[in-house]
Amino acid sequence: MWRSSRFFxxxxxxxxxxxxxxxxxxxxxxxxxxxxxxFAAWDIDVRxxxxxxxxxxxxxxEGREIFARVCAACHGEKGEGKAVPxxxxxxxxxxxxxxxxxxxxxxxxxxxxxxxxxxxxxxxRRAMPFSAPQSLSNDQVYAVSAYVLYMNNxxxxxxxxxxxxxxxxxxxxxxxxxxxxxxxxVKSKD
Amino acid sequence: xxxxxxxxxxxxxxxxxxxxAILKTGAGLSAFVGGVSVPSLSMAQAATGLPLAxxxxxxxxxxxxxxxxxxxxxxxxxxxxxxxxETRVTDTAATSFSPLQNxxxxxxxxxxxxxxxxxxxxxxxxxxxxxLVHGLVERPLVFTMDELMRFPSVSRIAFxxxxxxxxNWKSVSADFGVQQTHGLLMCCEWTGVLLSTLLDEVxxxxxxxxxxxxxxxAAAMTRSVPIAKALDDAIIVYGQNGERLRAEQGYxxxxxxxxxxxxxxxxxxxRLKLGDQPFETREETSKYTDLMPGxxxxxxxxxxxxxxxxxRPSGGQRMRGGPGFYEISGLAWSGRGRIDRxxxxxxxxxxxxxxxxxxxxxxxxVVRFRAPWRWDGKAALLQSRAIDETGYVQPRHDELVxxxxxxxxxxxxxxxxxxxDSDGRVAIHVA
Numbered sequence: 001m002w003r004s005s006r007f008f009x010x011x012x013x014x015x016x017x018x019x020x021x022x023x024x025x026x027x028x029x030x031x032x033x034x035x036x037x038x039f040a041a042w043d044i045d046v047r048x049x050x051x052x053x054x055x056x057x058x059x060x061x062e063g064r065e066i067f068a069r070v071c072a073a074c075h076g077e078k079g080e081g082k083a084v085p086x087x088x089x090x091x092x093x094x095x096x097x098x099x100x101x102x103x104x105x106x107x108x109x110x111x112x113x114x115x116x117x118x119x120x121x122x123x124x125r126r127a128m129p130f131s132a133p134q135s136l137s138n139d140q141v142y143a144v145s146a147y148v149l150y151m152n153n154x155x156x157x158x159x160x161x162x163x164x165x166x167x168x169x170x171x172x173x174x175x176x177x178x179x180x181x182x183x184x185x186v187k188s189k190d
Numbered sequence: 191x192x193x194x195x196x197x198x199x200x201x202x203x204x205x206x207x208x209x210x211a212i213l214k215t216g217a218g219l220s221a222f223v224g225g226v227s228v229p230s231l232s233m234a235q236a237a238t239g240l241p242l243a244x245x246x247x248x249x250x251x252x253x254x255x256x257x258x259x260x261x262x263x264x265x266x267x268x269x270x271x272x273x274x275x276e277t278r279v280t281d282t283a284a285t286s287f288s289p290l291q292n293x294x295x296x297x298x299x300x301x302x303x304x305x306x307x308x309x310x311x312x313x314x315x316x317x318x319x320x321x322l323v324h325g326l327v328e329r330p331l332v333f334t335m336d337e338l339m340r341f342p343s344v345s346r347i348a349f350x351x352x353x354x355x356x357x358n359w360k361s362v363s364a365d366f367g368v369q370q371t372h373g374l375l376m377c378c379e380w381t382g383v384l385l386s387t388l389l390d391e392v393x394x395x396x397x398x399x400x401x402x403x404x405x406x407x408a409a410a411m412t413r414s415v416p417i418a419k420a421l422d423d424a425i426i427v428y429g430q431n432g433e434r435l436r437a438e439q440g441y442x443x444x445x446x447x448x449x450x451x452x453x454x455x456x457x458x459x460x461r462l463k464l465g466d467q468p469f470e471t472r473e474e475t476s477k478y479t480d481l482m483p484g485x486x487x488x489x490x491x492x493x494x495x496x497x498x499x500x501x502r503p504s505g506g507q508r509m510r511g512g513p514g515f516y517e518i519s520g521l522a523w524s525g526r527g528r529i530d531r532x533x534x535x536x537x538x539x540x541x542x543x544x545x546x547x548x549x550x551x552x553x554x555x556v557v558r559f560r561a562p563w564r565w566d567g568k569a570a571l572l573q574s575r576a577i578d579e580t581g582y583v584q585p586r587h588d589e590l591v592x593x594x595x596x597x598x599x600x601x602x603x604x605x606x607x608x609x610x611d612s613d614g615r616v617a618i619h620v621a
Contacts, residue, residue: 027390027391028340028341028391030333030337030340030341030391031331031332031333031337031391031392032331032332032333033329033330033331034322034324034330034331034332035330038332039322039324039330039332039461042322042404042460042461043324043463044410045402045404045412045463045469045471047465047467047469047470048467048469048470049467051465082279084279086277087276087277087278087279088276088277088278089278089279090279091279101481101485101486101487102483102484102485106481106485106597108476108481110476113475113476113487114475114476115470115475116470116475118470119470119471119472119475119476122412122469122471122472123471123472123476126409126410126412127308127309127408127409127410127472130280130283130309133309133408133409133410134410176485176486176487177475177479177486177487177488177489178482178486178487178488178489179489179490180490181488181490181491181492181493182488183491183493183495184495184580184582185593185594186585186589186590186592186593186594187583187585187589188575188583188584188585188586188589189589
């Protein structure tokens with residue numbers, strides 16, 4: 001409706017060559033211009049190609065200390081997850097499950113399922129620790145990400161992560177996804 | 191109010207014989223109903239307490255106006271509430287289910303819309319809320335709520351379903367009713383600004399293919415949306431069923447993508463970033479991906495396929511009136527467009543009868559279907575199946591599982607079966 005009436009307005013303006021009226025490519029003039037410095041604190045996403053990764057670095061060794069102090073209470077000392085009596089589900093397991101994706105009861109973890117290591121950085125930075133999101137420094141997020149990857153045998157014990165090498169980490173299930181939706185894939189016999 | 195009155199209020203909530211429904215029955219349905227005779231009223235009459243007395247509420251003034259200023263349901267409806275299915279490790283990364291068994295029509299009341307939060311409900315001051323649009327745009331802009339509400343607005347009735355709705359892949363829980371099996375569904379009138387209008391304002395760069403949407407909750411929830419969807423029918427929503435969004439639904443601002451899985455409709459929307467590739471967030475890799483037999487997973491499966499369910503009678507209810515007339519009533523919806531037809535079976539899918547669709551029948555909205563039924567007091571298996579305007583037929587469980595296996599977790603849309611026992615109990619049926 002709006003689009004067609006706007007087109008009509010443009011048409012009228014064109015035909016009668018009168019005042020300049022807003023047209024499809026022109027702005028209504030609502031909103032405020034911003035520059036990257038204005039929204040730096042919000043611009044926290046990190047892509048698979050590494051776009052968005054901040055400066056900084058963190059080692060497996062530093063990550064081990066942070067994980068034990070900040071994450072293990074929920075996710076377990078070795079990232080094995082944690083059951084809570086009386087509750088369904090438990091806290092997410094972060095480690096293990098390799099080779100289970102085609103089994104009857106697959107175990108989906110950072111190590112067995114996640115296609116990109118950058119996603120781990122992005123998610124921990126925005127949402128973890130659950131009790132205090134966005135409280136870790138970038139160095140700490142690199143370090144704790146390195147430690148989670150180390151526990152999954154993806155990084156060596158002396159591994160260090162930064163903006164350059166994190167996108168290069170090859171995840172075991174990187175090729176495990178079909179990105180074109182094949183549905184409708186189920187034909188019902190009427 | 192006495193206990194008796196309370197019982198009457200519940201008994202009256204739907205299972206009395208409805209003569210108008212019988213009269214309105216189309217010719218094609220009469221065989222389904224069976225011979226139309228006056229239904230037995232004995233049970234219903236027993237519950238009304240003859241002779242009829244003048245109740246106390248006719249003998250005094252009722253409550254004054256504005257008590258309370260914002261209206262709430264009758265106290266007799268106190269059991270019509272959202273419920274959790276089971277206790278989880280946190281109650282902020284959690285889910286509550288809408289009581290579909292008590293629903294009428296197609297609109298979900300704001301207070302009964304299901305909840306799925308990943309980090310609780312933030313308490314956002316609308317004056318301090320901002321929407322930032324940036325990335326592959328000609329001019330990044332930030333908007334206040336007042337500014338967003340100056341844009342030309344649109345309203346649309348559409349459903350929103352969580353892709354995790356109906357966890358029937360491996361087994362069903364005997365005590366689940368329709369609230370637990372299908373309660374991650376809502377249908378509301380959504381009001382806001384077309385996302386395409388906002389994108390005109392910032393100017394979309396030619397390379398832009400995906401839009402990252404981000405919430406202002408403690409999960410800073412993010413999903414990538416294809417630019418085609420963003421320019422098609424996506425809405426930046428601030429209104430829900432005639433009032434501002436409820437906090438649980440994203441107050442003051444959310445993304446709404448008609449027909450797409452619930453999680454993508456980012457609540458508490460604070461940021462849109464345009465890019466040339468998907469952002470591969472946790473919620474589109476670790477979660478909301480469908481693991482197939484063989485170990486590969488499908489990613490970016492956005493559309494919710496056609497589905498239907500009978501809401502009355504449904505698991506946990508009782509055929510209170512004994513044998514006789516009942517209306518079978520339920521909901522059908524498709525993320526691909528309009529529902530073309532709904533069929534109902536009372537014999538577990540051996541024979542099907544076309545149900546009546548209640549107007550309005552809207553694209554990507556739920557439609558209410560109903561079919562008259564004369565229950566003979568014998569065990570029955572009630573089913574419904576939806577056929578949408580693309581010709582897609584809602585599959586049976588075995589047909590779905592044959593293709594997808596049992597580990598894909600999301601997007602279960604197979605036919606649901608309720609078993610009516612000869613004693614009038616209704617429960618979920620395990621095929």
